[in-house]
Amino acid sequence: MILASNLASCGPPEILSFFIQIPLAYLISKTYNQIKRSMGPISFCHFRGMKMKYSRSGNYILVVLVCIVLVVVSAAIFGGGAKKSEVPQNTSLAGSENPVVTSPALTAAATAPPKTSAPAATPLPNNGKPDVPEMKKADDDFFSDSVFIGNSLVDGLYLYGGVSTCDWLSGTGLSIYNIAAQKLSDKHGGTCTVMSTLGAKQYGKVYILLGINEIGSSIDSFSKSYGEILSKIRALQPSADIYVMSLTPVSAYKSAHSPYFTRNNVKAFNKALYKLCADGGYWYLDDYTPLADKDGYLPSSATADGVHFVTSYYPVWMDVIRTHYVART
Amino acid sequence: MKKITGTVSILLAAVILITASGCGAKTSPENVDVKAMAAEIIASGAYTDSMSDKTAAALSLYSIDKADVSEYDVYFSSMATAEECGVFKASGSEAASRVLAACKARQASQVTAYENYVPSEVSKINSAIIMQSGDYVLYIVSNDQSAVKTVLEKYGFTVK
Numbered sequence: 001m002i003l004a005s006n007l008a009s010c011g012p013p014e015i016l017s018f019f020i021q022i023p024l025a026y027l028i029s030k031t032y033n034q035i036k037r038s039m040g041p042i043s044f045c046h047f048r049g050m051k052m053k054y055s056r057s058g059n060y061i062l063v064v065l066v067c068i069v070l071v072v073v074s075a076a077i078f079g080g081g082a083k084k085s086e087v088p089q090n091t092s093l094a095g096s097e098n099p100v101v102t103s104p105a106l107t108a109a110a111t112a113p114p115k116t117s118a119p120a121a122t123p124l125p126n127n128g129k130p131d132v133p134e135m136k137k138a139d140d141d142f143f144s145d146s147v148f149i150g151n152s153l154v155d156g157l158y159l160y161g162g163v164s165t166c167d168w169l170s171g172t173g174l175s176i177y178n179i180a181a182q183k184l185s186d187k188h189g190g191t192c193t194v195m196s197t198l199g200a201k202q203y204g205k206v207y208i209l210l211g212i213n214e215i216g217s218s219i220d221s222f223s224k225s226y227g228e229i230l231s232k233i234r235a236l237q238p239s240a241d242i243y244v245m246s247l248t249p250v251s252a253y254k255s256a257h258s259p260y261f262t263r264n265n266v267k268a269f270n271k272a273l274y275k276l277c278a279d280g281g282y283w284y285l286d287d288y289t290p291l292a293d294k295d296g297y298l299p300s301s302a303t304a305d306g307v308h309f310v311t312s313y314y315p316v317w318m319d320v321i322r323t324h325y326v327a328r329t
Numbered sequence: 330m331k332k333i334t335g336t337v338s339i340l341l342a343a344v345i346l347i348t349a350s351g352c353g354a355k356t357s358p359e360n361v362d363v364k365a366m367a368a369e370i371i372a373s374g375a376y377t378d379s380m381s382d383k384t385a386a387a388l389s390l391y392s393i394d395k396a397d398v399s400e401y402d403v404y405f406s407s408m409a410t411a412e413e414c415g416v417f418k419a420s421g422s423e424a425a426s427r428v429l430a431a432c433k434a435r436q437a438s439q440v441t442a443y444e445n446y447v448p449s450e451v452s453k454i455n456s457a458i459i460m461q462s463g464d465y466v467l468y469i470v471s472n473d474q475s476a477v478k479t480v481l482e483k484y485g486f487t488v489k
Contacts, residue, residue, distance in 0.1 A: 152408040152446075159383045159405050172408065172439070173446035185438070187389045213446065304379055305409035311381040 122241050122326045123281065130277035130284040132243065132324045140165045145204030149194055150174060153248060153308060154209050158187065160314035169194045175213040176225045198236040206237055209245040211269050212307060216260045223272045230280055241326060243285045244277050246270045249292035254306025261307060263296050283326060290320045357463025358485030367402040367416045369480050375471035378406035387415065393431045397424035411439050411450040415468040429461045432468035462486055
């Protein structure tokens with residue numbers, strides 16, 4: 001019964017090993033008997049030119065050595081299968097039925113993205129241009145597989161944009177430099193980090209808006225850090241279309257009175273984002289152009305502080321997003 | 330002996346009177362029109378940002394259980410500032426404690442969000458009116474708390 005149950009619990013390599021070990025054991029026994037018969041009470045064997053005294057008890061040593069060699073050879077051949085059987089079959093970090101509760105950030109870092117049957121991410125066209133085309137206005141259902149990631153502007157989009165069918169990972173002060181660790185409201189009564197959420201759920205579309213808080217930093221540093229974050233997001237969301245949203249315009253007043261929040265800086269950062277998208281295969285959603293006036297500034301009527309929008313302008317921004325997307329294959 | 334008894338009686342009466350008057354001062358506001366008060370606070374001139382009534386999004390942002398509140402009205406800023414006005418009527422005294430805790434947590438997270446972003450907003454957040462009075466809980470961040478206090482006192486709230 002025990003043998004049967006052991007066999008039943010074994011995989012094919014273990015069963016094969018079992019059936020090979022039976023003849024091996026028979027051969028060992030046969031060899032032992034032949035040696036026993038052919039040797040007298042005292043004999044000698046030659047070993048590298050040396051004469052070694054061989055006694056009857058040496059028979060046992062020889063047999064033991066042969067056994068060890070056979071066992072080692074057997075283990076070398078079938079060791080892989082035996083090793084595999086030591087790991088419980090249902091252990092899976094990503095898909096365990098009884099997942100271990102751990103830090104979400106750690107989970108995200110350690111967990112490979114779950115396998116999904118979702119269609120593959122839409123590749124950039126052959127010309128490599130990452131521009132998102134203008135399309136027919138999408139309804140709220142379109143965003144049901146979406147997540148928006150970003151700073152206080154995205155917080156405003158959450159509050160005033162008028163779409164409640166998607167997930168939001170936004171927070172005041174969120175930047176490309178703190179996005180990995182910053183705790184955010186998950187908008188469902190809890191807190192999370194961007195990466196922990198992306199590691200736990202698969203999306204069809206990932207929208208990300210960062211950059212205005214980083215505008216005082218160097219473009220090279222910004223691009224490098226943004227690229228690293230996008231790679232991490234791509235690894236966690238292999239099937240999602242990733243939309244990198246351009247920096248939104250600043251007002252003419254702000255541009256004239258701030259050393260950093262200038263139209264030229266915004267344009268330069270957006271140029272860097274465009275290149276990042278073209279190189280990395282991400283979609284570049286230009287919301288700068290539709291939200292700016294003819295001179296490239298945020299209309300003064302649309303803002304109070306020159307950067308954020310008045311509440312009535314967030315739905316205008318949302319409409320830009322609704323009308324710019326790529327058709328999924 | 331009679332003198333001592335008389336003195337004790339007078340003292341006891343004084344203690345009872347003082348205690349009673351103290352209780353009277355601590356009376357919590359009742360039947361407050363939550364929406365009307367929130368609207369009046371917003372209209373008081375205490376805010377520099379454009380404020381909008383986004384009550385629907387509030388509970389999730391504050392991490393408040395819906396069962397803990399029977400009425401609430403919350404105004405948010407355009408996100409340029411940390412200004413906010415949340416008026417909650419809890420569904421009981423224990424629920425009110427939880428709502429108050431959520432408001433304090435909101436304050437802490439806002440400080441974290443703004444301290445490296447718009448540091449000038451942190452002083453506003455730190456001087457927020459966060460209080461519980463009976464079943465009512467308030468979380469008010471504005472640019473002029475004295476204007477807010479005037480409205481609150483009108484509705485029967487005592488702000489320290």
